[in-house]
Amino acid sequence: xxxxxxxxxxxxxxxxxxxxxxxxxxxxxxxxxxxxxxxxxxxxxxxxxxxxxxxxxxxxxxxxxxxxxxxxxxxxxxxxxxxxxxxxxxxxxxxxxxxxxxxxxxxxxxxxxxxxxxxxxxxxxxxxxxxxxxxxxxxxxxxxxxxxxxxxxxxxxxxxxxxxxxxxxxxxxxxxxxxxxxxxxxxxxxxxxxxxxxxxxxxxxxxxxxxxxxxxxxxxxxxxxxxxxxxxxxxxxxxxxxxxxxxxxxxxxxxxxxxxxxxxxxxxxxxxxxxxxxxxxxxxxxxxxxxxxxxxx
Ligand SMILES: Cc1ncc(C[n+]2csc(CCOP(=O)(O)OP(=O)(O)O)c2C)c(N)n1
Numbered sequence: 001x002x003x004x005x006x007x008x009x010x011x012x013x014x015x016x017x018x019x020x021x022x023x024x025x026x027x028x029x030x031x032x033x034x035x036x037x038x039x040x041x042x043x044x045x046x047x048x049x050x051x052x053x054x055x056x057x058x059x060x061x062x063x064x065x066x067x068x069x070x071x072x073x074x075x076x077x078x079x080x081x082x083x084x085x086x087x088x089x090x091x092x093x094x095x096x097x098x099x100x101x102x103x104x105x106x107x108x109x110x111x112x113x114x115x116x117x118x119x120x121x122x123x124x125x126x127x128x129x130x131x132x133x134x135x136x137x138x139x140x141x142x143x144x145x146x147x148x149x150x151x152x153x154x155x156x157x158x159x160x161x162x163x164x165x166x167x168x169x170x171x172x173x174x175x176x177x178x179x180x181x182x183x184x185x186x187x188x189x190x191x192x193x194x195x196x197x198x199x200x201x202x203x204x205x206x207x208x209x210x211x212x213x214x215x216x217x218x219x220x221x222x223x224x225x226x227x228x229x230x231x232x233x234x235x236x237x238x239x240x241x242x243x244x245x246x247x248x249x250x251x252x253x254x255x256x257x258x259x260x261x262x263x264x265x266x267x268x269x270x271x272x273x274x275x276x277x278x279x280x281x282x283x284x285x286x287x288x289x290x291x292x293x294x295x296x297x
Contacts, residue, residue: 003186006032015058017050020218022208022225023124024050025182027059027095030122030206033192036061038091039082041075043105044068045097046131047124071096072108075119083118091196094121098139099129102165109165113174113201120195121203123165126210134213138163141233142279143272144264146213151267161279166205170239175200177239178247181207183226184236187247191238198240207234215263224261231258232280235287243294246287255280 010031071094101123129135180188195202228234230253259265
């Protein structure tokens with residue numbers, strides 16, 4: 001079926017994000033899909049400052065700022081309050097960074113999903129605590145240099161693999177789970193549209209490249225985002241009512257090409273790169289296996 005990106009803009013010019021910020025495009029596309037009847041809850045993060053200081057605001061929807069760990073709890077409360085007022089059609093949305101999702105907000109997210117509230121939770125994944133100066137998070141990938149995993153005499157880059165929150169949500173049996181990224185806006189918007197049809201919790205993890213923290217030129221954000229998918233580093237999938245579908249097949253783009261575009265990976269040697277290639281292959285195999293398993297059952 002032909003598909004076009006909605007023309008409505010609920011994000012005005014004048015935001016305060018850095019040049020090339022992937023998280024701004026993530027918000028813009030999400031709002032295009034959700035429309036005006038939406039309230040967004042944002043915890044401490046880049047997106048807490050991107051809308052600008054009062055009385056200015058870049059978003060044309062109401063926002064509720066929450067303490068860092070509380071997004072899941074706040075959207076649960078908002079949902080209940082809207083329902084009591086008879087506003088069941090209003091979209092209640094959490095929009096949090098990876099630190100606020102994979103680490104400090106994980107229990108509150110998991111609780112909200114488990115209680116089954118009719119909410120959307122978007123994790124804009126810039127793979128680090130960027131607002132406070134590029135610290136590592138659970139979602140930072142193996143091999144990345146951050147200010148808390150610096151190059152030094154005794155330490156050198158993050159040694160742990162990325163904690164993929166979407167996979168955790170899938171394991172928890174959340175009715176709608178997906179991954180997306182800004183290089184594929186149609187795919188992202190289609191996923192939000194599919195999520196809208198589900199009366200229950202929905203979780204979408206959007207890879208949102210950060211030129212400042214990943215150390216690449218701001219005009220390369222879309223390219224980096226695209227290569228993350230094409231190299232198999234960040235597979236795009238959709239998990240709906242227990243069935244998994246990989247929504248973009250990786251192209252033969254090398255992991256090495258993806259890594260070499262970003263200076264955060266500058267201290268990797270050949271063995272490290274091989275480890276990352278193997279990780280990407282194994283993850284893809286896992287997802288394809290799960291796709292076969294869930295589609296045939
Ligand atoms: C309880 C608490 N701890 C620490 C902070 C400081 N803080 C504000 S924003 C932020 C980084 C958030 O990182 P992330 O959730 O990944 O979002 P991003 O900044 O990358 O958008 C931190 C550590 C805080 N506001 N509250």
